[in-house]
Amino acid sequence: MEPTETRKLRESIDLLGIRAHATAVGMIQIAIELRRAGVLDEAAMERIKDAMLGDIMLSKPPSADAVEYEASLRRRLDALFAGRESFGSKPPAFLRPGG
Template sequence: MYESEERRIHDSVGLIGLRAHATSVGLVQLTAELVRAGVLDEAAVDRIKDAIVKELSFSRARSASKEEFERSTRLRLDGLFAGKEHFGDLPPKPPGSID
């Protein structure tokens, strides 16, 4: 998908308010169901995660490195889709960080 098309979808989704946790939970569940039914393969799930990472990247802080943001977001998505990470979990704090 071209970036202009991705931007159009980003704007449209924002306009109708689909940035809700319920929508995200539904997407993860739907994806899991489609994988179990043999409709989606791992490559398709990877493309779904790639689309999510690109979408989230549009709203990252300008001061954040795009590469690091996308890498860390992808790792969290991998865990979420694998059932190892739960909605609402905070990312681990970097070593030496202060509460």
């Protein structure tokens, strides 16, 4: 999704009040279940992750290197969607104080 489209989608979601972590966890689990059932292929999973990544990148801390930040987020999204990472693990180093 283009940044402009992502901003519009974020504004619509904000207006609906859909900002809770529970919503994101549920959406990730739905995507995992649909992939396991053969409803979503890898290309669809990548588009879902790309949409999430695009929105998260809008909030990139100014001090964070964009390439490193995006690569780290993509690795974490890949792990979440593969079921290899829990939803409550510690944040990446660049989001931790002193990281």
